[in-house]
Structures are given as structure tokens and as C-alpha cells.
Amino acid sequence: xxxxLDRNTVLFFGGxxxxxxxxxxxxxxxxxxxxxxxxxxxxxxxxxxxLGLNLIYGFNGQFSLGQWGFYAIGAYAAADLTxxxxxxxxxxxxxxxxxxxxxxxxxxxxGRLLSKIRGLDIxxxxxxxxxxxxxxxxxxxxxxxLLTGPLTSVLTALPAGLASQIVxxxxxxxxxxxxxxxxxxxxxxxxxxxxDYFGIATLGLTVIVKxxxxxxxxxxxxxxxxxxxxxxxxxxxxxxxxxxxxxxxxVVVTRNLLHSSEGRAxxxxxxxxxxxxxxxxxxxxxxxxxxxxxxxxxxxAGALYAHINGFLHPDNFNFIRSFDPMxxxxxxxxxxxxGTVTAAFGWAILLEGVLRLFLPSGxxxxxxxxxxxxxxxxxxxxxxxxxxxxxxxxxxxxxxPLRAAAKRPEGAKGGQA
Amino acid sequence: MSAATSSDARTPVLQIHGLTKYFGGLKxxxxxxxxxxxxxxxxxxxxxxxxxxxxxxMITGIYVPSAGxxxxxxxxxxxxxxxxxxxxxxxxxxxxxRLFPNLTVLDNVRIAxxxxxxxxxxxxxxxxxxxSSHERLLTERAQEFLAVFNxxxxxxxxxxxxxxxxxxxxxxxxxxxAEPKLLLLDEPAAGMNPAEVATLMELIHFIRDRFNLTILxxxxxxxVVMGICEWMSVMDFGEVIxxxxxxxxxxxxxxxxxxxxRGAAALSQKLREKRTHAA
Numbered sequence: 001x002x003x004x005l006d007r008n009t010v011l012f013f014g015g016x017x018x019x020x021x022x023x024x025x026x027x028x029x030x031x032x033x034x035x036x037x038x039x040x041x042x043x044x045x046x047x048x049x050x051l052g053l054n055l056i057y058g059f060n061g062q063f064s065l066g067q068w069g070f071y072a073i074g075a076y077a078a079a080d081l082t083x084x085x086x087x088x089x090x091x092x093x094x095x096x097x098x099x100x101x102x103x104x105x106x107x108x109x110x111g112r113l114l115s116k117i118r119g120l121d122i123x124x125x126x127x128x129x130x131x132x133x134x135x136x137x138x139x140x141x142x143x144x145x146l147l148t149g150p151l152t153s154v155l156t157a158l159p160a161g162l163a164s165q166i167v168x169x170x171x172x173x174x175x176x177x178x179x180x181x182x183x184x185x186x187x188x189x190x191x192x193x194x195x196d197y198f199g200i201a202t203l204g205l206t207v208i209v210k211x212x213x214x215x216x217x218x219x220x221x222x223x224x225x226x227x228x229x230x231x232x233x234x235x236x237x238x239x240x241x242x243x244x245x246x247x248x249x250x251v252v253v254t255r256n257l258l259h260s261s262e263g264r265a266x267x268x269x270x271x272x273x274x275x276x277x278x279x280x281x282x283x284x285x286x287x288x289x290x291x292x293x294x295x296x297x298x299x300x301a302g303a304l305y306a307h308i309n310g311f312l313h314p315d316n317f318n319f320i321r322s323f324d325p326m327x328x329x330x331x332x333x334x335x336x337x338x339g340t341v342t343a344a345f346g347w348a349i350l351l352e353g354v355l356r357l358f359l360p361s362g363x364x365x366x367x368x369x370x371x372x373x374x375x376x377x378x379x380x381x382x383x384x385x386x387x388x389x390x391x392x393x394x395x396x397x398x399x400x401p402l403r404a405a406a407k408r409p410e411g412a413k414g415g416q417a
Numbered sequence: 418m419s420a421a422t423s424s425d426a427r428t429p430v431l432q433i434h435g436l437t438k439y440f441g442g443l444k445x446x447x448x449x450x451x452x453x454x455x456x457x458x459x460x461x462x463x464x465x466x467x468x469x470x471x472x473x474x475m476i477t478g479i480y481v482p483s484a485g486x487x488x489x490x491x492x493x494x495x496x497x498x499x500x501x502x503x504x505x506x507x508x509x510x511x512x513x514x515r516l517f518p519n520l521t522v523l524d525n526v527r528i529a530x531x532x533x534x535x536x537x538x539x540x541x542x543x544x545x546x547x548x549s550s551h552e553r554l555l556t557e558r559a560q561e562f563l564a565v566f567n568x569x570x571x572x573x574x575x576x577x578x579x580x581x582x583x584x585x586x587x588x589x590x591x592x593x594x595a596e597p598k599l600l601l602l603d604e605p606a607a608g609m610n611p612a613e614v615a616t617l618m619e620l621i622h623f624i625r626d627r628f629n630l631t632i633l634x635x636x637x638x639x640x641v642v643m644g645i646c647e648w649m650s651v652m653d654f655g656e657v658i659x660x661x662x663x664x665x666x667x668x669x670x671x672x673x674x675x676x677x678x679r680g681a682a683a684l685s686q687k688l689r690e691k692r693t694h695a696a
Contacts, residue, residue: 118496253542260541260548261527261534261555264520268528271517278477278511280503280532280595289538399523399573400556 012394020244027240037240038308043348044243045305047341048250050328052297055254058334060290061270063195065322066202067298069209070179072317074299076213076225078175079234079306083224085167086235090152093170095144099137100177106136107184126189133185168237172303179299180292187291191284206319213314230313238307246304250297254337259397266290331378333385338392427454430599430631436485438471445471446655458625458632460642460649464675467652469635470512473601477509478502504532508597510588512604518577522568522587525576526559529594559594566590582613593628602634606641618645
């Protein structure tokens with residue numbers, strides 16, 4: 001506990017604050033136009049999705065292409081809430097809040113219950129979970145309906161600006177939680193699959209989500225989502241401050257998690273599953289935990305993304321785009337937080353900024369030729385990624401000093417990082 | 418059988434009855450019985466492919482037995498997942514070293530200490546006082562284990578980069594960090610030269626006394642176990658063919674046949690007779 005604030009922590013947060021302030025000032029002054037600030041916000045959003053995927057693939061070793069599906073779930077869930085609130089209707093917030101809460105309780109409760117039963121096969125357990133989730137969701141919708149009236153009056157009593165920010169914040173959190181709960185449910189049967197099969201199954205999830213979104217208006221009655229025509233009129237609430245705030249939280253949570261016994265358990269699964277089991281680690285639990293956490297980040301990123309352009313289209317969530325975060329984490333260096341964030345910003349800046357501006361007019365689409373070429377060259381020159389194995393000091397695991405080795409005559413030389 | 422029967426007063430640690438494993442039509446282990454008592458150092462030997470590692474995998478829950486039972490201090494293990502078995506107090510090493518190759522030496526040991534970490538996910542994310550104190554404790558504990566194995570200075574090294582002998586020692590250190598009551602060692606001397614083997618055997622003796630362990634050791638080089646095991650079980654083609662003290666095993670006709678083949682066994686028998694005649 002000694003020295004709570006060491007030099008690296010101060011430097012990291014100080015640096016982050018300066019970076020944030022400089023960009024914020026440039027945006028406020030108008031040096032960075034909407035176009036450029038858009039690129040930066042997209043970069044931050046991509047950094048959050050990719051950090052989630054880095055947890056799942058880079059640290060836990062589960063090759064997932066489902067990240068984009070969870071991103072879509074978060075985006076649409078959050079967009080629906082803020083869209084409704086724009087029309088002074090808190091029903092979205094009330095209903096989703098209750099559903100997420102009750103489904104969460106149902107999943108947790110059933111998990112506790114089923115852990116006591118030995119030898120229950122995975123698909124029967126999954127069936128029970130589905131029933132419980134469905135029941136909880138139905139009750140949640142009813143309760144949410146009851147809550148709508150009071151919640152609307154409370155929120156309208158607040159100043160309009162504050163109320164919409166509160167709704168926005170809740171929408172982001174709920175977007176993330178919905179994605180996390182879907183991930184938990186989906187992960188139950190699928191995480192038992194070996195790595196390649198898991199990849200295909202998660203790809204399936206992304207395809208399913210896209211198809212459901214294409215039909216969101218006709219199949220589920222979400223008129224405002226407008227199905228394949230694309231959802232419009234979502235408030236533009238994602239400011240640089242919001243994305244930066246969430247990015248920082250995700251980075252710090254990831255870092256704290258990874259440098260703990262929990263994090264080491266997660267990484268041991270990637271390193272050697274059998275050895276990890278033999279060391280008393282509940283591999284299935286840690287796979288689920290990582291998958292859920294990674295999807296939570298994806299959902300949060302999706303919610304932020306929805307409020308950048310104010311426009312969502314199912315085509316943005318096509319399965320082929322699942323490879324974007326995958327490319328970012330491999331490019332940045334698997335298992336490197338610094339690398340992932342750098343690569344995410346680099347990806348956004350390169351693809352939408354530099355290449356778009358520097359390629360001669362009429363050749364803008366050539367950036368999809370240049371960028372894979374860069375990727376190829378990169379992989380040939382540095383297979384471990386741009387910053388593979390490199391971390392900022394704050395994000396790096398410190399080696400503890402050697403114990404004051406009383407028995408050893410040469411004495412402790414002190415640890416090195 | 419003398420060693421096995423003389424120690425009957427001690428509590429049985431591991432009781433295996435009728436353990437059987439089929440892989441498709443292949444009977445890898447059949448009707449395997451073994452009882453180990455507290456603080457015993459037992460060898461499980463046999464030629465390659467005799468089914469020794471399969472027995473280990475069934476004890477630790479990596480394979481589910483086709484039939485039979487494994488009792489650990491009276492708890493039935495055969496339906497339990499591997500992590501739960503480890504948490505009861507059985508740790509193992511692997512024949513072909515399975516470290517966490519890209520992690521540091523220290524983290525390898527700290528991972529094994531995970532079930533005893535004493536803080537949860539929320540504590541870890543919030544970095545509260547509970548996290549800091551427990552994390553420091555478990556790190557110190559891990560360093561103690563490294564010190565026992567003379568790996569203290571190597572804590573920052575990536576496990577994959579260690580020389581072979583140190584990897585073996587690290588694997589044993591890691592197994593001990595799981596705080597087992599029973600330690601299963603799968604061919605710990607594989608790939609070691611005679612001098613290294615001698616040091617290793619001393620080390621195994623030492624850790625048994627230091628950590629109060631019961632040890633079951635797999636080995637296929639008979640020479641290795643003769644020196645340190647109190648008694649041993651010999652397997653061939655999935656079955657136990659002999660049991661007894663090292664001296665009894667060395668003289669056992671079936672064991673010699675299993676190791677050398679029938680013809681060679683007969684030859685060695687003849688040679689021995691000649692020698693006794695000459696003397």
C-alpha cells in the first residue's frame with residue numbers, strides 16, 4: 001500500500017489529461033473540424049472495441065469474430081433509448097433497465113443453482129438459462145411499463161440538457177450490459193468449443209445479429225429502428241469528452257484486471273489450458289468471464305458509436321467488419337494494451353484521414369488497397385505487431401523486488417522491471 | 418509387499434480401485450489398484466506405453482475413467498473437474514513440461530497460487546487495500562517457492578527461455594505453489610544426465626519432508642526410482658504386474674521380462690545363474 005501514487009501513475013494520468021485537453025481545445029477553437037474530431041472519436045470507439053477483443057483473443061486466446069455483433073447490439077440498444085427520450089418518452093430506459101436487471105439476477109441466480117448440480121450437460125443447462133432469461137425479460141417488460149410514468153416525470157423535472165446527458169449515460173451502460181448478458185448466454189454452449197470452431201460460431205452470431213437488425217421493424221416491432229433502411233435521428237451526443245472518459249475507464253479496468261491473480265488466470269488459459277486446469281483454475285469460468293467483459297466493452301463502444309453520426313445502418317454491422325478489430329489488435333500487437341489503442345487511432349486516422357486526403361481525387365477507394373498492403377508489410381517485418389510486448393510504464397506489470405534474502409550472502413540486489 | 422503392509426497405520430491418502438480406461442477398443446489401463454499412505458514416496462514404473470500417464474490423467478480428472486474409483490482422503494474424484502481436484506490438494510507435473518511459456522517465472526508460480534489469492538475480481542479492478550495486501554502476500558509466497566528451487570534470481574525471466582533443467586524445477590515449484598497434499602510427478606528425470614538426476618532425487622526427498630507431502634512418481638528408467646522410492650508398482654500393457662520394495666522388484670522375473678522381453682530375460686536369468694555358480 002505504500003506510495004499509492006507512484007511516478008508512472010502520475011505520468012500516465014497527467015499525459016492523458018494533457019492529451020485530452022489539447023484535443024478538446026483544438027476542437028473548441030475550431031482547428032479540428034467536425035470531420036477530424038469524428039475521426040478521433042471513431043478511433044477511441046475502435047480502441048474500446050479492440051481492447052475488448054484483445055482481452056478475449058489476445059489474453060484469453062479465444063479467437064472470436066463475434067465482437068462486431070456485440071458492438072451492434074450495444075449500438076442499437078443505446079440508440080433506441082436516447083431516440084425515445086428525444087421524443088420525451090422514458091419507456092426505453094425504464095423497460096431496458098428492468099429487463100437488464102432481472103435477466104442479470106436470473107442468470108446469476110441460475111448460475112449459483114446449477115453450479116451445485118454435478119454432471120448436468122451443457123445443452124440442458126443452456127435450455128434452462130433460456131427459459132429463465134425469457135421469463136425474466138417478460139416480467140422486466142411489465143415492470144418497466146409500470147416504471148415508465150414515474151421515470152418520465154422525474155427526468156422531465158430535471159433541466160433538459162442534464163436529463164438527456166443522464167439518459168445518454170444510462171443508455172451507454174445498458175447498451176454494454178445487454179451485450180454482456182447476450183455474451184454470457186451465447187458463451188455458455190459455444191465456449192466449450194475448441195478455438196477454430198468457436199471462431200466460426202461467433203462469426204455466426206455476428207451474422208444473426210445483422211439479419212435481426214435488418215428486420216428489426218417488421219419482426220420485433222421496433223418501428224424507430226427502420227430495419228434495413230437504417231435508423232436515423234439519434235441525438236449526436238458522443239463528444240470527445242465522453243469517448244475519452246470511457247476509453248480511460250476501459251484502459252484502467254483492463255490494466256488492473258490483467259495485473260491481478262484474476263488476470264493471470266485469464267492469461268494462463270491462453271498459455272496452456274491443461275496446465276491451467278491442473279493448477280486449479282476453473283477454465284470454463286474464466287473463458288466466460290473474459291468473453292462477457294470483452295463484450296461489455298464492445299457494447300459500450302457500440303453505444304458511443306451510435307451517437308457520433310446519429311445514423312445506424314445494419315450494413316455497418318456486416319460480419320466482414322468483424323475483422324476490423326481483429327486487424328487492429330494483431331497490428332497493434334496481441335496482448336498489448338498500448339499497441340491496441342495506438343493501432344485503433346492509427347487505423348481511424350490512416351483510413352479516413354491520411355489516405356483519403358493524400359490519395360489523388362477519384363482514387364479514395366484505393367485506400368483499401370494501400371491499407372492491406374501496409375498490413376502485409378507490417379506482418380512480414382514485425383510479426384508480433386507494431387507494439388507487441390511493449391507497454392507504457394503504467395500499463396506494464398512491475399516485477400516485485402526480490403525478497404530481502406537473508407539466507408543468501410550476496411544479498412538482495414533489488415528487482416528490475 | 419513388505420513396505421506397503423508395514424505402514425498400514427498411516428492414513429490412506431489415495432485409494433484407487435479397479436480403475437479402467439478404454440480409448441475406443443484399446444484398453445489403456447485395466448483394473449488398476451493402488452493405495453498410498455501419508456508421507457509415502459511411491460514409484461509407478463513400467464515401459465513406455467504401459468499406461469502410467471493415463472493413470473495420472475485419471476487421478477487429476479483430465480480423463481474420465483471408464484470404470485473404477487479414485488478416492489482422495491475418502492472423497493471420490495472420478496466425476497470431478499480437474500480444477501476442483503487440484504483444489505482438494507493434488508498437484509502434478511507433466512511428462513513433456515507444460516509451463517506457461519510466455520509468462521515470467523514468477524507469474525508461473527503465482528498462477529498456481531491463484532485459488533488461494535483471497536481477493537476477487539472487484540477487488541482487483543478497484544485496487545483496494547484487500548487487493549494490495551493479498552497480492553503482496555501471494556507474491557512473497559511465490560518467491561519463497563522459487564527460493565527453495567534456487568530460481569529466485571530468475572523471477573523476471575520468461576519461462577520458455579529457461580534451460581531445460583530449470584524448467585523442470587520451475588514446474589515442480591509451480592505444482593508446490595498449489596499447496597498440495599499429494600504431489601504427482603510424471604517422469605521428472607526425463608532428459609536429465611545422471612548428475613542432474615541425482616540432484617533431482619535429493620530435491621524430491623527434501624520437498625517431501627519440507628512440505629509434508631505424499632509423492633507418487635512415474636518413471637520408466639528403473640534405475641532412477643530404485644534409489645528413492647519406498648515401494649513401487651510396475652505396470653505393463655495397462656496392468657499391474659508387480660508391486661514391492663525396490664529389491665523385490667529388481668529380482669522379479671515378470672518385471673525383467675516386461676523391460677527386456679522374454680528372450681532377454683531368459684538370457685539374463687542364465688547369466689545370473691552362471692555368476693552364482695562361479696561364486
